[in-house]
Amino acid sequence: MSSGSQRIAGLSAVMRISWCFLVIATGTVFAVPAPHHPRAVNSSACAQIAPATAAFLSRNPSATPQVSAQLAMDCLQSVPNKPEPAKALVKSLKAFVQWQSTLAWLKDPPASYMLPATDIEGGLDNISTTAAAGGFASEYDFQLSIFKLNTLSSDIISVSKDGKEVPKLYNLAALNNNTVAPAITKINGQDAATFISDVNLKFSSFQDPDSQWNSMFKTYANPTGMLTVAASLAFQGSSVTLTYDNGQEKTEQSFAIIRPGINFTGVNTGEDFYNKFLNPNSTQSQAANTTSSATPTPTSTSTSSASPSVNTLAAPAPTISGYPFPIVRDSGANTTAGYFLDGTGYDNVAVLSVSAFSPAGNIGSIEYLTNFQSAVASFLSKCKVAGKTRLIIDVSANGGGFVVAGYELFAQLFPDVQRFQADNLRLADSLVNMARISNSIPNNFSATNAVEENAFSVLQNSVVTSNLVPGGVFGPDGSNLDTVEDILGPVSLKGELFTAYQQAPLNQTSAEFNLTGTGTRSNPPPSVFAAENVVLLTDGTCGSTCTIFSYLMILQLNIKTTVVGGRPQTGPMQSVAGVEGAQVFPLDEISAAASAVIALSPSERKAELQAGELGVLADGYALKRLTSVDNPGAVNGKNAFAATDSQTPLQFLWQPANCRIFYTKEMISSPTATWQRTVDATWTDPAAFCVEGSRVAMNVSSQSVDPLFRLGVNNTKF
Ligand SMILES: *[C@@H]1O[C@H](CO)[C@@H](O)[C@H](O)[C@H]1NC(C)=O
Ligand SMILES: *[C@@H]1O[C@H](CO)[C@@H](O)[C@H](O)[C@H]1NC(C)=O
Ligand SMILES: *[C@@H]1O[C@H](CO)[C@@H](O)[C@H](O)[C@H]1NC(C)=O
Ligand SMILES: *[C@@H]1O[C@H](CO)[C@@H](O)[C@H](O)[C@H]1NC(C)=O
Ligand SMILES: *[C@@H]1O[C@H](CO)[C@@H](O)[C@H](O)[C@H]1NC(C)=O
Ligand SMILES: *[C@@H]1O[C@H](CO)[C@@H](O)[C@H](O)[C@H]1NC(C)=O
Ligand SMILES: *[C@@H]1O[C@H](CO)[C@@H](O)[C@H](O)[C@H]1NC(C)=O
Ligand SMILES: *[C@@H]1O[C@H](CO)[C@@H](O)[C@H](O)[C@H]1NC(C)=O
Ligand SMILES: *[C@@H]1O[C@H](CO)[C@@H](O)[C@H](O)[C@H]1NC(C)=O
Ligand SMILES: *[C@@H]1O[C@H](CO)[C@@H](O)[C@H](O)[C@H]1NC(C)=O
Ligand SMILES: *[C@@H]1O[C@H](CO)[C@@H](O)[C@H](O)[C@H]1NC(C)=O
Ligand SMILES: *[C@@H]1O[C@H](CO)[C@@H](O)[C@H](O)[C@H]1NC(C)=O
Numbered sequence: 001m002s003s004g005s006q007r008i009a010g011l012s013a014v015m016r017i018s019w020c021f022l023v024i025a026t027g028t029v030f031a032v033p034a035p036h037h038p039r040a041v042n043s044s045a046c047a048q049i050a051p052a053t054a055a056f057l058s059r060n061p062s063a064t065p066q067v068s069a070q071l072a073m074d075c076l077q078s079v080p081n082k083p084e085p086a087k088a089l090v091k092s093l094k095a096f097v098q099w100q101s102t103l104a105w106l107k108d109p110p111a112s113y114m115l116p117a118t119d120i121e122g123g124l125d126n127i128s129t130t131a132a133a134g135g136f137a138s139e140y141d142f143q144l145s146i147f148k149l150n151t152l153s154s155d156i157i158s159v160s161k162d163g164k165e166v167p168k169l170y171n172l173a174a175l176n177n178n179t180v181a182p183a184i185t186k187i188n189g190q191d192a193a194t195f196i197s198d199v200n201l202k203f204s205s206f207q208d209p210d211s212q213w214n215s216m217f218k219t220y221a222n223p224t225g226m227l228t229v230a231a232s233l234a235f236q237g238s239s240v241t242l243t244y245d246n247g248q249e250k251t252e253q254s255f256a257i258i259r260p261g262i263n264f265t266g267v268n269t270g271e272d273f274y275n276k277f278l279n280p281n282s283t284q285s286q287a288a289n290t291t292s293s294a295t296p297t298p299t300s301t302s303t304s305s306a307s308p309s310v311n312t313l314a315a316p317a318p319t320i321s322g323y324p325f326p327i328v329r330d331s332g333a334n335t336t337a338g339y340f341l342d343g344t345g346y347d348n349v350a351v352l353s354v355s356a357f358s359p360a361g362n363i364g365s366i367e368y369l370t371n372f373q374s375a376v377a378s379f380l381s382k383c384k385v386a387g388k389t390r391l392i393i394d395v396s397a398n399g400g401g402f403v404v405a406g407y408e409l410f411a412q413l414f415p416d417v418q419r420f421q422a423d424n425l426r427l428a429d430s431l432v433n434m435a436r437i438s439n440s441i442p443n444n445f446s447a448t449n450a451v452e453e454n455a456f457s458v459l460q461n462s463v464v465t466s467n468l469v470p471g472g473v474f475g476p477d478g479s480n481l482d483t484v485e486d487i488l489g490p491v492s493l494k495g496e497l498f499t500a501y502q503q504a505p506l507n508q509t510s511a512e513f514n515l516t517g518t519g520t521r522s523n524p525p526p527s528v529f530a531a532e533n534v535v536l537l538t539d540g541t542c543g544s545t546c547t548i549f550s551y552l553m554i555l556q557l558n559i560k561t562t563v564v565g566g567r568p569q570t571g572p573m574q575s576v577a578g579v580e581g582a583q584v585f586p587l588d589e590i591s592a593a594a595s596a597v598i599a600l601s602p603s604e605r606k607a608e609l610q611a612g613e614l615g616v617l618a619d620g621y622a623l624k625r626l627t628s629v630d631n632p633g634a635v636n637g638k639n640a641f642a643a644t645d646s647q648t649p650l651q652f653l654w655q656p657a658n659c660r661i662f663y664t665k666e667m668i669s670s671p672t673a674t675w676q677r678t679v680d681a682t683w684t685d686p687a688a689f690c691v692e693g694s695r696v697a698m699n700v701s702s703q704s705v706d707p708l709f710r711l712g713v714n715n716t717k718f
Helices: 046-059 069-077 083-097 103-107 120-132 172-177 192-203 209-215 270-278 365-386 403-413 429-440 450-461 484-488 545-557 587-600 603-611 613-619 665-669 671-684
Strands: 021-025 028-032 066-068 147-149 156-159 168-171 184-187 239-244 249-253 255-257 336-340 349-354 390-394 491-493 496-498 534-538 560-564 583-586 634-640 659-661
Touching: 046 066, 046 069, 046 270, 066 069, 069 255, 069 270, 083 120, 083 613, 103 120, 156 172, 156 665, 168 172, 168 184, 184 192, 192 209, 336 365, 336 671, 349 365, 349 671, 365 403, 390 671, 403 545, 429 484, 429 587, 429 613, 450 587, 534 545, 534 671, 545 634, 560 671, 583 587, 587 603, 587 613, 587 634, 603 613, 659 671, 665 671
Parallel strands: 349 390, 390 534, 534 560, 560 659
Antiparallel strands: 021 028, 066 255, 147 255, 156 168, 184 239, 239 249, 336 349, 491 496, 583 634
């Protein structure tokens, strides 16, 4: 059931860097401001970290080691930037970036896209040129990721007095203590909302300003939300100052946490730092040694990675932390549960809360999917028995998960509706080579050595090459893509070449899991709720599989959407504004597939492939600069399109909610209060409860499918 392994998640940090220098610290890719003018390097700073850490630990023996943020920054600024490895890093990243499906639109976005244009390839080229010319004063880079933390700003929330008035910023502790707590007006002397929005533009992975805003604040659905200035991998200043509307001002020094296992003993200069933490060639290196070889990552869930069976899981607590007592809950994934609302005006309403399409922790994919399927089925059947007529689906903070789980939920809600899907991949040279060579290897291939055997197994389980196999993918209208050349197209869009539009229906039966509508689940019960009685509640940060599910609901069934939160201004807000691609490819998966393809390529082509883009990917130098092999970064590998528009990926279209509400103080921590407000604003009295200017009319009829979805080679129809 390799279909279940199409786990997708938020776009990783790699792709959000554009105008900034890319720095790979051990495990993390993060941004720093573009190089400034040469500054005085403080060569003694690194030497002070080991003694400062020891002094801190002697005062706080059981605490996580920390030093002042300024000392950490001073040390980082003394770490040299080395032109040759810097160029090698950019070259490696550029090869991976060829797989980012949105490059052309990022560079020249349509008016519907709310963020500035970003030329990723051009930006990388500039960085390489600057590095080659010795233009960077330091590597600004941590092998031991240094997180900057600041407790003063860690509990800031954004709340409205009544859910309609524009929200203000408060410290949660002060608000809990005192109903007339002062509102925060400035951060570091700048208007607070402007400050937060500006920082978000540089560091947030969400693609519109309102979802970026929401991702910064704690709510019941986003319990770890925190301002960038409160915790960041990049230096945000040595202190934080907050100004309140009662004239009060508070300042706190920032500090840096030293990642566990990292030892600064013997690191006395920036050069020492580089050799110990950044140079994978060095013998004293503490850099992670990654193998770009064939180890399947935890996300490539070939089902053989034995998932615990249902009975091995301990019974979960009756409630999911932060949520009320449910009618139905999952078996421990902590992400899915159903509720019934009480009280006049609410007692016909059921709520299905899906905070992710994957488990919160380490639960096997088959256990999760099987239980998700049965939990949803049981909830819907209880709704029917109880005579519930309206349904809220709360996907707040849902950043995605297994595509098949998104399909499963849709299939149970609306079993009679054919799912529309049209995706494509960017035709990187390495992708074309990978597709042709992997498809030339027969299924009865017999390996002559361990390298080949391993390579064959990598390709059999690859979440990357599975998109390039005839029989696994189909045209959007269900037509066959019989050969690898049918899959490769090319289709030309915005001056670049892409595969033919494709869908992965995930409809093969398997001994482990059948999507509702297939195999033993071919005859599901009919819909319990009519489409007009369902509302999708989001906070805009819906990403990946959440967007796939949401667009099926919105575009195919005109399901209503209500959105909560956003920047402190009235007017409409997008309901879907996370990563709207159809799949991310972890960089280690791309690298492993590239190595495998080279290993299995005809002997006369090996040298040529090794010397090209495929070889750069296989070498995976960028991966050797990671701290943690568990966090390799990813590219958005597949564009997703609406049925009506074959030209612009959904990521770049504006998708307004039909109504917007703001969080009140109570709603921040009370799902029930949020759901009741959603009922009020969606059904009871939208004019009274939706934020001023936020109501957007529903699209009443389904729209026709763009005939260009039948494009094959060079934009000719097939
Ligand atoms: C160098 O950095 C250390 C630690 O931040 C600081 O104590 C010292 O004053 C700095 N020296 C200079 C010359 O800036
Ligand atoms: C490591 O070695 C490779 C190949 O020998 C070289 O290209 C690269 O620049 C070296 N990296 C560093 C950081 O010295
Ligand atoms: C590259 O650098 C040039 C010269 O500084 C600048 O004009 C251009 O905008 C930069 N391009 C990108 C994509 O950053
Ligand atoms: C809570 O109120 C008390 C009394 O006014 C005050 O001393 C304390 O500092 C307040 N705590 C917070 C977190 O605001
Ligand atoms: C750090 O390394 C030094 C020397 O290699 C060693 O003496 C010390 O115990 C190490 N510290 C920790 C916390 O492991
Ligand atoms: C990492 O690999 C290199 C080359 O294989 C080796 O020299 C180095 O000792 C390894 N470092 C660690 C920490 O294992
Ligand atoms: C689910 O939440 C409980 C606490 O309510 C916790 O013990 C458990 O580890 C969580 N499970 C996962 C998969 O995160
Ligand atoms: C593999 O299958 C092909 C045709 O399907 C056949 O000609 C060939 O002999 C088979 N090879 C092996 C090693 O079984
Ligand atoms: C899966 O869907 C494709 C495309 O609609 C179709 O051609 C194929 O027959 C389906 N397979 C099964 C097993 O239903
Ligand atoms: C899926 O359906 C097939 C065909 O009906 C059946 O053989 C298989 O056992 C089913 N799988 C599960 C997990 O029920
Ligand atoms: C209705 O459809 C049009 C055209 O596809 C689109 O621009 C608009 O955003 C849609 N409205 C809503 C509320 O989705
Ligand atoms: C399609 O266009 C590409 C790029 O312009 C070209 O290389 C290729 O030969 C064309 N294929 C056909 C079949 O016309």
